[in-house]
Amino acid sequence: MTALVPYEQALEAYEPVIGLEVHVELGTNSKMFCGCPTEFGAEPNTQVCPTCLGLPGSLPVANKKAIESIIRLGLALNCSIAPWCRFARKNYFYPDMPKDFQISQYDEPICVEGYLDVEVEGKTYRIGIERVHLEEDTGKSLHVGGATGRIHGASHSLVDYNRAGIPLVEVVTKPVPGTGALAPEVAKAYVTELRDICKTLGISDVKMEQGSLRCDANVSIAPRGATEWGTRSETKNVNSLRSVERAVRHEISRQAGVLDAGGRVVQETRHFQEDSGTTVSGRSKETAEDYRYFPEPDLVPLAPSADWIEELRAALPELPTARRRRLQGDWDLTDLDMEALINAGALDSVEETVAAGASAEAARKWWLGEIARRANEDGVEVSALPITPADVAAVVALVDAGSLNDKLARQVIEGVLAGEGTPEQVVASRGLAVVSDTGALGTAVDAAIAANEGIAEKIRGGKVQAVGALVGAVMKETRGQADAATVKALILEKLGVSE
Amino acid sequence: MGDLTRLTAADLGALIASGEASAVEVTQAHLDRIGKVDESIHAYLHVDTEGALTAAAAVDSARKIGSPLGPLAGVPLALKDVLTQEGIPTTCGSKILEGWRPPYDSTVVRKLRAAGVVILGKANMDEFAMGSSTENSAYGPTRNPWDLDRIPGGSSGGSSAAVAAFTAPLAIGTDTGGSIRQPAAVCGIVGAKPTYGGVSRYGLVAFSSSLDQAGPFARTVLDAALLHEAIAGHDPLDSTSIDAAVPPVVAAARQADVRGMRIGVVRELSGEGYQSGVETRFAEAVELLNSLGAEVVEVSCPNFDYAMAAYYLIAPSEASSNLARFDAMRYGLRVGDDGTAGVEEVMSRTRAAGFGPEVKRRIILGTYALSAGYYDAYYGSAQKVRTLISRDFDAAFAQVDVLVSPTAPTTAFPIGDKVDDPLAMYLQDLCTIPSNLAGNCAMSVPVGLAPEDGLPVGLQIMAPAMADDRLYRVGAALETALRERTGQLLIEGAPPL
Numbered sequence: 001m002t003a004l005v006p007y008e009q010a011l012e013a014y015e016p017v018i019g020l021e022v023h024v025e026l027g028t029n030s031k032m033f034c035g036c037p038t039e040f041g042a043e044p045n046t047q048v049c050p051t052c053l054g055l056p057g058s059l060p061v062a063n064k065k066a067i068e069s070i071i072r073l074g075l076a077l078n079c080s081i082a083p084w085c086r087f088a089r090k091n092y093f094y095p096d097m098p099k100d101f102q103i104s105q106y107d108e109p110i111c112v113e114g115y116l117d118v119e120v121e122g123k124t125y126r127i128g129i130e131r132v133h134l135e136e137d138t139g140k141s142l143h144v145g146g147a148t149g150r151i152h153g154a155s156h157s158l159v160d161y162n163r164a165g166i167p168l169v170e171v172v173t174k175p176v177p178g179t180g181a182l183a184p185e186v187a188k189a190y191v192t193e194l195r196d197i198c199k200t201l202g203i204s205d206v207k208m209e210q211g212s213l214r215c216d217a218n219v220s221i222a223p224r225g226a227t228e229w230g231t232r233s234e235t236k237n238v239n240s241l242r243s244v245e246r247a248v249r250h251e252i253s254r255q256a257g258v259l260d261a262g263g264r265v266v267q268e269t270r271h272f273q274e275d276s277g278t279t280v281s282g283r284s285k286e287t288a289e290d291y292r293y294f295p296e297p298d299l300v301p302l303a304p305s306a307d308w309i310e311e312l313r314a315a316l317p318e319l320p321t322a323r324r325r326r327l328q329g330d331w332d333l334t335d336l337d338m339e340a341l342i343n344a345g346a347l348d349s350v351e352e353t354v355a356a357g358a359s360a361e362a363a364r365k366w367w368l369g370e371i372a373r374r375a376n377e378d379g380v381e382v383s384a385l386p387i388t389p390a391d392v393a394a395v396v397a398l399v400d401a402g403s404l405n406d407k408l409a410r411q412v413i414e415g416v417l418a419g420e421g422t423p424e425q426v427v428a429s430r431g432l433a434v435v436s437d438t439g440a441l442g443t444a445v446d447a448a449i450a451a452n453e454g455i456a457e458k459i460r461g462g463k464v465q466a467v468g469a470l471v472g473a474v475m476k477e478t479r480g481q482a483d484a485a486t487v488k489a490l491i492l493e494k495l496g497v498s499e
Numbered sequence: 500m501g502d503l504t505r506l507t508a509a510d511l512g513a514l515i516a517s518g519e520a521s522a523v524e525v526t527q528a529h530l531d532r533i534g535k536v537d538e539s540i541h542a543y544l545h546v547d548t549e550g551a552l553t554a555a556a557a558v559d560s561a562r563k564i565g566s567p568l569g570p571l572a573g574v575p576l577a578l579k580d581v582l583t584q585e586g587i588p589t590t591c592g593s594k595i596l597e598g599w600r601p602p603y604d605s606t607v608v609r610k611l612r613a614a615g616v617v618i619l620g621k622a623n624m625d626e627f628a629m630g631s632s633t634e635n636s637a638y639g640p641t642r643n644p645w646d647l648d649r650i651p652g653g654s655s656g657g658s659s660a661a662v663a664a665f666t667a668p669l670a671i672g673t674d675t676g677g678s679i680r681q682p683a684a685v686c687g688i689v690g691a692k693p694t695y696g697g698v699s700r701y702g703l704v705a706f707s708s709s710l711d712q713a714g715p716f717a718r719t720v721l722d723a724a725l726l727h728e729a730i731a732g733h734d735p736l737d738s739t740s741i742d743a744a745v746p747p748v749v750a751a752a753r754q755a756d757v758r759g760m761r762i763g764v765v766r767e768l769s770g771e772g773y774q775s776g777v778e779t780r781f782a783e784a785v786e787l788l789n790s791l792g793a794e795v796v797e798v799s800c801p802n803f804d805y806a807m808a809a810y811y812l813i814a815p816s817e818a819s820s821n822l823a824r825f826d827a828m829r830y831g832l833r834v835g836d837d838g839t840a841g842v843e844e845v846m847s848r849t850r851a852a853g854f855g856p857e858v859k860r861r862i863i864l865g866t867y868a869l870s871a872g873y874y875d876a877y878y879g880s881a882q883k884v885r886t887l888i889s890r891d892f893d894a895a896f897a898q899v900d901v902l903v904s905p906t907a908p909t910t911a912f913p914i915g916d917k918v919d920d921p922l923a924m925y926l927q928d929l930c931t932i933p934s935n936l937a938g939n940c941a942m943s944v945p946v947g948l949a950p951e952d953g954l955p956v957g958l959q960i961m962a963p964a965m966a967d968d969r970l971y972r973v974g975a976a977l978e979t980a981l982r983e984r985t986g987q988l989l990i991e992g993a994p995p996l
Binding site: 050053054055056057058059060061062089091093095098099100101151157159290292293294297298299300 | 596
């Protein structure tokens with residue numbers, strides 16, 4: 001195996017071109033060509049019928065809701081919608097394909113020629129969309145008895161056809177040149193944006209971890225200044241947004257290593273390894289498989305009327321880009337602040353927190369601070385943490401009311417994250433209310449002055465800045481529950497000094 | 500009451516509805532006849548004695564409590580073994596499906612049940628409906644009731660032979676390139692291929708999806724119309740099914756009047772390769788139609804000459820994909836699963852053992868025709884020819900109401916005669932293929948026996964899509980006139996078994 005070339009070094013010599021194929025499972029109630037339910041996680045082979053099992057004599061009937069969903073996605077991606085197109089059969093033998101062909105689209109996709117703009121480090125990249133088409137998902141194979149879980153070495157295989165026939169949208173980009181060192185970030189930003197659009201349209205739950213959004217990353221590199229692009233690899237099994245970035249980065253380094261060693265990049269399918277962050281070779285595509293595509297004779301052509309398309313276009317919800325622009329204005333954020341918020345995946349949370357009554361500033365501070373730090377530690381999205389925007393809004397309200405200071409608020413959030421209950425419950429159970437009773441504070445202040453007579457003397461002598469030490473002592477005594485400003489005022493008052 | 504098996508479906512239905520005969524009696528009479536003669540005919544692959552009698556008893560009970568019965572309630576029928584019937588073996592004439600019992604009813608079966616039709620059993624057929632003689636059945640050939648050494652036509656030869664042998668008054672067949680019409684012709688009975696999309700294909704095991712169509716066999720045109728009406732109509736489970744009213748076929752069969760109709764004789768479907776007795780009887784029948792008040796003109800459909808070539812690219816292409824699912828994984832035959840063979844090897848061994856030579860020939864042909872680099876030249880060109888044939892029909896139907904031709908170029912040939920010559924076998928479908936390619940409707944009606952061999956000759960009537968009623972109008976007029984001449988239906992003169 002050839003050595004990897006460090007990423008920066010690879011970029012000095014080579015220019016990457018990326019391309020992404022994203023599969024999105026539509027969240028329709030029934031499958032693409034039959035009435036079977038689509039719920040995730042059911043007992044194997046319980047959501048099946050003659051059609052999705054491909055039994056002899058069964059026939060497909062296209063799901064209108066799925067067609068509506070893909071047209072809406074196509075419109076959101078600025079595509080043209082074909083006035084007439086057909087499904088096609090993709091023929092190949094595999095046990096998880098009940099009919100040994102997949103109903104897909106070939107040379108007549110329903111949505112073509114669109115684009116999606118993504119922003120990375122303040123710069124906009126326009127990703128060309130070549131096509132968006134509709135197909136049926138395959139069943140799921142479970143290879144038993146081997147070491148790797150792959151078919152090689154397995155003693156037998158089990159197939160679950162619950163997934164067979166679930167509507168799948170494939171979004172294929174055009175090759176994207178010109179991203180340079182930011183190729184991995186652009187790839188990630190594109191998949192993120194596409195995911196957000198699907199979520200906004202409500203057409204899929206887009207859960208990468210459950211496989212409802214799957215991504216293949218195509219990467220090629222060519223020496224800087226070369227007139228032709230290099231040979232691409234197609235990396236599959238890229239199951240998280242972070243993996244998209246890592247897979248592209250790794251492929252650039254790997255291919256640079258191959259070329260530097262005088263080798264040539266093989267056109268092949270590769271698999272991303274989550275644990276090592278590397279890719280390993282799958283089957284070679286040097287001898288392209290012949291899928292013998294032909295128009296699916298069991299289905300009538302799709303011919304969405306212009307009126308219907310316009311109706312769907314008019315009813316599109318506010319898309320993520322427009323929404324971000326609106327929120328950035330409403331919250332008065334700089335581009336960089338906004339990007340930080342997006343990168344942290346905290347936009348929805350902040351918006352909901354603001355809706356629950358918090359100021360944008362305070363909401364952003366908590367989600368990007370304490371909570372983002374914790375999400376990062378756990379390696380999850382902020383939205384996956386056990387704290388809701390309502391919780392954060394409640395904490396902000398307590399701070400605004402003077403019942404909590406920042407330090408206590410952090411402890412409250414920590415408590416909520418630890419599953420100790422709502423902010424109110426955490427405040428109560430941990431006894432975290434700010435001590436604002438001047439009588440109780442007075443005792444603590446007196447004690448602090450008595451124990452630090454030297455410092456008190458300095459303050460009396462005019463070194464007012466020394467008051468910090470006494471404030472610290474009082475805060476320590478009250479276990480942080482006092483309001484620092486009140487403490488400071490009280491000390492100065494007792495010492496007869498004015499600021 | 501005489502022999503119930505000699506009666507027409509319409510008469511049987513009337514007797515059952517009036518209570519003069521019970522459905523169980525009628526069914527039993529047919530089961531008895533199957534027991535008596537099917538050993539020599541081999542029209543049936545499976546006889547469902549218990550299911551048939553149960554269905555018949557249900558019709559009798561319904562009548563007793565006063566439920567209205569349809570015209571075919573209690574009438575027995577043979578079902579081509581290519582249509583699914585829940586729990587009943589469905590083999591498609593192939594070893595690869597031996598033992599498979601489908602868990603669901605085809606729409607045709609569902610509609611038959613709703614009409615109270617009694618399904619006697621599954622009829623023999625060429626494997627996966629590929630053939631014109633039923634010799635390609637993995638379960639042995641069916642014999643022609645007119646001459647047991649001859650073929651009953653194909654691929655629906657079991658269906659045609661059952662009706663011609665009086666073991667069923669009605670049968671369902673399927674027609675991809677002539678597989679209802681040619682067997683009807685060589686057995687001396689009536690068979691119709693409805694307009695593509697007129698009868699649901701749900702539960703019809705696909706040979707060539709864009710060509711397959713189920714339809715009726717009967718001994719009279721009216722019986723065929725009654726069965727056609729029972730199985731036709733829009734089905735949301737088949738997206739190629741036409742969402743429109745069923746053409747008034749029964750009324751047309753009763754009308755039986757061709758006065759004022761314009762009938763076109765297709766010039767290209769005659770001449771070299773046509774048996775002289777077939778041409779003689781065809782010409783006489785056309786004369787007869789003329790004498791009944793139809794205007795007869797000659798029409799040219801030049802692209803019909805390419806129909807056969809286009810068909811043998813389109814049908815095998817679709818078949819190569821449709822038959823891929825028979826891979827030993829989920830149902831049917833599994834060969835070579837000895838614990839050492841991988842999945843591809845088991846698939847390969849199963850398909851090698853399970854498919855017969857004609858099916859393999861067509862899978863290979865179709866796989867080749869769809870291959871990258873050949874697609875445009877073969878499948879693509881064939882689709883263009885298909886369009887041209889449709890245009891020929893459009894032009895013809897702008898001039899005439901129906902077209903006519905011989906149904907098949909020859910009468911029934913001897914078993915074994917063409918098994919080693921697939922091209923000669925394919926020529927049997929020369930006249931019938933154009934209607935499948937265009938998706939319109941067509942029928943074969945018996946018009947007499949060829950003088951040289953004394954075997955039945957069929958005349959084909961072709962009509963525009965969704966004008967199926969015209970077939971029945973012309974067919975019934977011809978049948979009535981011929982019956983007036985001879986005093987009986989042609990099939991009633993078949994030699995006793």
